[in-house]
Amino acid sequence: MKFRHFCFIAATLFSAFIHAQRPNAEKQITLTGTVIDSETGEPLEYATLVLQSIDNPEQVTGGVTDQTGTFSVEAPAGKYNVRVEYISYRPYTLNNQNLTQSKDFGTIKLSLDVAQLDAVEVVGEKTTVEVRLDKKVYNIGKDLTTSGATVSDALSNVPSVTVDVEGAISLRGNENVRILINGKPSALAGFGSTDALRQLPADAIEKVEVITSPSARYDAEGTAGILNIVLKKEKTLGFNGSVNINTGYPINSRVNANLNLRTNKFNLFTTLGHFYNEPPGYAYFDNTYFDSKYSRITEDRDMNRLNKGVNANIGMEYFLTDKSSITGSFFTRFSDEQDGTENNTTRYIDTDIDSRTLRREIENEDDNTYQYSLNYTNNFNDEGHKLTADFQYSTDKEDVNTDIDENQYYPDDELINLEKVTEVEKENEYLLQADYVLPMGDAQFEAGYRGNFEKNTNDYQLDTYNFSSGEFETNYNLSNKFTYEQNVNAVYSQYGNKLGKKFSFLLGLRLENTRLKGKVDSELDDEQLIDTLGFDFDPDFDKNYLGLFPTVNLTYEIKENENITLGYNRRINRPRGWFVNPFPSRSSRANIFQGNPDLEPAFSDAFDLGYLKRWEKLTLTSSIYYQRETDAFERVQTETGQQTSDGIDIIRTIPINLSTNQRFGGEVGVMYNAIKWLQFNGSFNFFKFNTDGEYQGVDYGTESTSWFSRLSAKVDLPSSIDWQTNGFYMGPRQNSQTKSDGMMSIDMALSKDIMGDNATVSLNVSDLLNSRKRRSYTESYDDMGNLSFTSDSEFQWRQRQFTVSFIYRFNQPKNQRGNRGNRNGGGNNGGDEGGGEFEG
Known part of the structure; x- marks a missing residue:
């Protein structure tokens, strides 16, 4: 049967x-x-x-x-x-x-x-994009290359979005992007990090909202804009769900279950998952020095990682009445990670090899995350009159233990260094939010409050081996406890209306108060800290900012299938904890990253002009944009003036505020469905930016252009087999010190429905050519304008990946939402937790 x-x-x-x-x-x-x-x-x-x-x-x-x-x-x-x-x-x-x-x-x-769908589906059968006043919504459920993949992999296939080799996410080439889950900051997206997105399954995603001109209802964080990841939430009565099992090489296995039980009175939903992977990677650095004991030093790093853990998201929506409901959910993730890095270093004096060393670093990390959420929704009527209230508490604890040893094996065998690092990082976050929406005919008024309160504590201890005593001793110069708090209170109001049949507008104003507090607890006094860390800073700071953030979004419908949009918004980029922690990293003795407590928030003003045209089988989306950012963040590499015990100059990477950063560019996307068995889409984004500013007497101003392009083709083969190929190319780019080469990658997938279309088996090859590598060249000058060192590097976070996946659906047909053709309607609006949705 x-x-x-x-x-x-x-x-x-x-x-x-x-x-x-x-x-x-x-x-x-x-x-x-x-x-x-x-x-x-x-x-x-x-x-x-x-x-x-x-x-x-x-x-x-x-x-x-x-x-x-x-x-x-x-x-x-x-x-x-x-x-x-x-x-x-x-x-x-x-x-x-x-x-x-x-x-x-x-x-x-x-x-x-149509009222429920509240959008316009502008492409055909299996790939959809919804265009709204302040965002584009991409339904990625039909992307074969994300089968068995992670949320991070899925984002890399969304137009306007790029994910670099280390998992950093950019929007239109700008990394200052805010990532939300279901409209809210979430432990699912990580606390200021994207690591968690590489552990969550892509098949849990309903859609991704690319918000390049955010309205006033959204937090003003993120100068590039917002990516809102909307998770699946089944609306069909009864018990339904899916189970996804996949395995791959290099070792990568994952089991996920999405289950849903819905009645007229409640909706019970859960996502359960287990993951285990061992992704190898490598890095290579070739540094040349012009005034140092060593003229050249090369580092060849092999990285072997083991990541395993479980995640669970369980919740229930209870329908108080036909119009109101209360939803409670609980998310947790437990991960056990072991990262092993071997760093082979060769030191040269002129062209002769002076010595060779091998540095081993074994890092064990236990990460436990919990999140509790409560939501109340009251739809007063079917016209959009609505009140929502949210409370969310998230907590995360990371216990990290690292053993480091470095041995010289040429010209003599000698133990150089032994270290033990113990680190405990705790983060707590509270979110309070209320939003009210009042429709008034064609118009709509909206207002709300949002409070976000974060506290991060990093307790760090470094023990160094004393060769004289034969025992480990605590290094009090670098051992510390750093506490960082970020509290944001905001109120907003916005009004939208439609004038005549063609013109719509959405105007909003948001008032935000940001308080940033940081405190260093150390055995050293303030003066000793400044001498040890190599720059002047305030070890106990308390900063307060009050700002207005206006937004304007306009739409003019030329025809039913053609429109022009214009958006303006002001945004803020607040520094995260690791950007202001002044203590250096220990991944290398000679190349360190160090935060800057004096880092100030950056502010930006952005304009976006868009054009959309739909034909019967072709959809064209395009936009041109301009952004001016003040006190923009820039990471620079400088010499510290310090050396290791064996005479190596220590190079520091530190984030600073440059005076301005101007960015302008354009993008175009095409979706073509001319033949029933072929779907094609492509996008191209070109941008240019220039920065000006100086740090410690060195001018870091620069001007650069770059571009990236994405092509995807899906073919329906006989015997219910689908074949999809995605190609991506990032053009060469540069900042004030570093030039990076272009990077190309190709993903490919084959999929076949079996068991009466209730199951699908697929083969996915990520980075088919094993070419997803970052190659860059850095030059650093001293305050006299003289070249002090250069660095030539190559980095690959993850090698080519083969994955076989099997997904089984029950009471949930594969094409339940697809195969509807070109109609006025798209997916459900499960992600706008921040309030209502005004549509022109």
Whole structure:
């Protein structure tokens, strides 16, 4: 028996079981009918018939349609409210029905619910983009190359977005992007880091919202804009879900289950996952010095990582009334990581090899994350009058223990250094938010409050081996406890309206107060700290900023399938904890990263002009943009004036505020569906930026242009086989000190539906050519304008990956939301936790 029949039979048996518990005198009737799409006439499989007793509203029964759209349900005779539902369609309702005899409802036609979908689907069958006043929404569920992949991998296939070899995410080439989960900051996205996104499954994503001109409802954080990742939330009644199993080489395995149980009274949902991977990587540095004991030093690093853990997201939405609900959810992630790095270093004097050393670093990290969320939603009516309130608490604790040893093996065998690093990092975050939306005919008013309170504590201890005593001793110069707090309170209001039939606007103003506090606890006094760390800073700072952030979004509809948009917004980029922690990293004795406590927030003003045109089989999206950022962050490499015990100059990378950064560019995207078996899309983004500013007497101003392009083609082959290829190229680019070469990568996937389309098996090759490597060249000058050192480097975070995936769906057809053609409607709006959605 095919499994897709199981849900229908199970619902019938369940209904029969309930009826069997009733007195024999209770008369049984049979209700039949057929549910179809009102436009195409296609039968709707898994549409739900709901029978709610009028005498006893808690008594609910019903069933689902089979593959022909037909239902046949037995129920006790009585008075019922009858409802037929199907995801993304307007429900069919018959209230106060006195059903005393068996009845055939005939053919029931359901239409797409445009109000619920609140967007315009501008492409065809299997790849969709929704264009709204302040964002573009990409439904990525049909991307084969993300099968068995992570959220980070999925983002790398979204237009306007790039993910570099270390997992850093950029929007239009700018790394200052804010990442949200379901409209809110989340432990799922990590605390100021993207590491967690490389552990979460891509198949949990419903869609990604690319918000380059955020409205006032959003936090002003992120000068590049916002990426909002919307997770799946099933709306079909009954029990449904999917299980995804994959394995790959290099070793990479993952098991995920997405489960959902929905009734008229509650919706219970969960995502469970286990992951285990061993991704190898490497790095190479070739440094040349012009005034040092060594004229050249090369470092060849091999990185072997082992990551394993589990994640779970469990929640329930309880429907208080037909219009209001309360949702509680709990997320946790436990990971156990072991990173091993071997660093072979060769030192030259002129052209002769002076010595060779091998440095081994073994880092063990236990990371435990918890997040508790509570949401209240009250839809006062069907026109969008709405109140939402949110509370969220997140906590994360990382215990890191690192053993480091360095041995010289040429010209003599000699132990140079032994170190032990113990680090405990704790982060707590509270979020309070309330949003109110009031429609007024074609207009809409919105207002809200948001409070975000974060505290990060990093307790760091460095023990160094004393060769004289033969024991480890604590290095009090570098051992410390650094506490960093970021508290943001904000209120906002915005108003949108439609003037005539063609012009729409959304105007907003947000007031934010930001307080940044940092404190260093150390055995050293302030003067000793400054001498030890090599620069002047305030070890106990408290900064307060009050700012207004206006937003303007305009749309003019030239025709029904053609429009122009114009957006303006002001944004802020607040420094994260690791950017202000003044103590150096220990990944290398000679190349360190060091935070800057004097780093100030950066502010930007951005303009975006967009154009959209849709033809029958072709969709064109394009925009030009300009951004001016003051006190922009820039990472620079400088000599510290310090040396290791064996005479190597220590090079420091430190973030600074440059005076201005101006960026302007343009992007164009094309989606083409000319042939039924072929879907093609591509995008091209070109940008130019220039910066000016100086640090410690050195001018770091620069001007650079770069571009990136993405092409994707999907072919439907015979025997229900799909083939997709994605190509990406990032052009050469540079900042004030570093020039980076272009980088190309190709991903490929094959997929086949089996078991009556209830399951899919796929083969995915990520980075087919093993070319996703960062190659760069850095020059550093002293304050006299003389070249002090150069660095030629290559870095690869993860090698070419082969993955085989198997996904099984129950009561959740693969194309439940697809195959609807070009219509006015897209996916559901599950991600706008920040308030309502004004559409022109």
